Amino acid sequence: QVQLVESGGALVQAGGSLRLSCVASRSIFYINVMGWYRQAPAKQRELVATITRGGTTVYSDSVKGRFTISRHNANTVYLQMNSLKPEDTAVYYCNANIQPSNYWGQGTQVTVSS
Secondary structure, X not given: OOOEEEEOOOEEEOOOOEEXXXXXXXXXXXXXXXXXEEEOOOOOOEEEXXXXXXXXXXXXXXXXXXXXXXXXXXXXXXXXXXXXXXXXXXXXXXXXXXXXXXEEOOXXXXXXXX
């Protein structure tokens, strides 16, 4: 019921920053939970951060203190990534949880070099 488009992925040096954007085809204020997930080569997709309609945020332990998820307007969710590490290298996916289904964007590649 929603289309998601990610952007902002790039090649960046360790210690640098990136901001990923997710633009939804409908207002995110009608979606209970929006989130960012990532999938590194040969690994399962994992949670990075989520934000609820009420503004509550949750982060994985590996990104706490470095990443921030936020809402920009009615259609956009950001993931600000600071102090990037090579282990952050992955395809990052935007997610919308509209029970009982999950909707995913096509992903944006983040590569952190040492």
